[in-house]
Amino acid sequence: MKRNQEMTTTKANLRQQFVEKRLALNTEDIRLKNDIIFSVMQSIFTKIRPNVIHTFLSNTTRNEVDTWKTIHWIWTHLLHTKTVAPYVVPGTQEMQHYLLDSHTQLHLNRWQIPEPDPLISAKVDLASVEVVLVPLLAFDKKGFRVGYGGGYYDRFLEQCDPDILKIGLSFFDPVDEIENLDQHDIPLNMCVTPEYIYQF
Numbered sequence: 001m002k003r004n005q006e007m008t009t010t011k012a013n014l015r016q017q018f019v020e021k022r023l024a025l026n027t028e029d030i031r032l033k034n035d036i037i038f039s040v041m042q043s044i045f046t047k048i049r050p051n052v053i054h055t056f057l058s059n060t061t062r063n064e065v066d067t068w069k070t071i072h073w074i075w076t077h078l079l080h081t082k083t084v085a086p087y088v089v090p091g092t093q094e095m096q097h098y099l100l101d102s103h104t105q106l107h108l109n110r111w112q113i114p115e116p117d118p119l120i121s122a123k124v125d126l127a128s129v130e131v132v133l134v135p136l137l138a139f140d141k142k143g144f145r146v147g148y149g150g151g152y153y154d155r156f157l158e159q160c161d162p163d164i165l166k167i168g169l170s171f172f173d174p175v176d177e178i179e180n181l182d183q184h185d186i187p188l189n190m191c192v193t194p195e196y197i198y199q200f
């Protein structure tokens, strides 16, 4: 406990800590945790039946929470729900957003993250998005998050309706507090972990 209190919880420190924690999980741990998160996502989406869900496309080689099972389940069970995925415009901090369906052509970007081909995919108006599944490395008890440090999601969420439902997905529990938040940080409304559904 003492040690925990003395540990700094700056974004840079948490980034390093949680990259390591995630890479230390074994394949079986990850499978079990992903299964629990998937079943929670099924209940949440069955209950609220959103029209448009924006989701990150996991880089499973970095042990990100897997969104693919949820995406396939949405496609087969929520027939009126559209899914949308981001594309990082190279050399910028900006993301564009494209319709994701079984026909969407995907390419791996420089970080091995699958993205819709911007030349042939259908661009989506952010005003239609109702739910965003947000990637993260760590989050705190107030719902603030730390990602890889590009600031992509804060820039994106700023463009969305403030009432949009922002759901983080994490294999780990929250830290008490992120020390160096800035005015751009937009908190999550919910974070799903294998242990608990946090609501903020």
Ligand SMILES: Nc1nc2c(c(=O)[nH]1)N(C=O)[C@@H](CNc1ccc(C(=O)N[C@@H](CCC(=O)O)C(=O)O)cc1)CN2
Pocket (backbone or CB within 6 Å): 056, 057, 058, 059, 064, 086, 088, 095, 111, 113, 135, 136, 147, 148, 149, 150, 151, 152, 153
């Ligand atoms: N699956 C997924 N898609 C996503 C995100 C994410 O976290 N996960 N992003 C969430 O924002 C955006 C991509 N942001 C990223 C930002 C930095 C790095 C990265 O690997 N950075 C290096 C640092 C040096 C470099 O620029 O290469 C690193 O962490 O080692 C990866 C993705 C958009 N799409």
Ligand SMILES: Nc1ncnc2c1ncn2[C@@H]1O[C@H](COP(=O)(O)OP(=O)(O)OP(=O)(O)O)[C@@H](O)[C@H]1O
Pocket (backbone or CB within 6 Å): 011, 135, 145, 146, 147, 148, 149, 150, 151, 152, 153, 154, 155, 158, 182, 184, 185
């Ligand atoms: N809306 C914004 N406008 C301008 N700068 C921003 C905005 N959002 C974030 N930033 C800046 O981007 C940088 C990275 O932000 P931060 O460390 O919060 O990234 P992150 O949340 O870990 O990354 P990501 O959102 O890509 O997962 C910071 O310097 C932050 O101030």
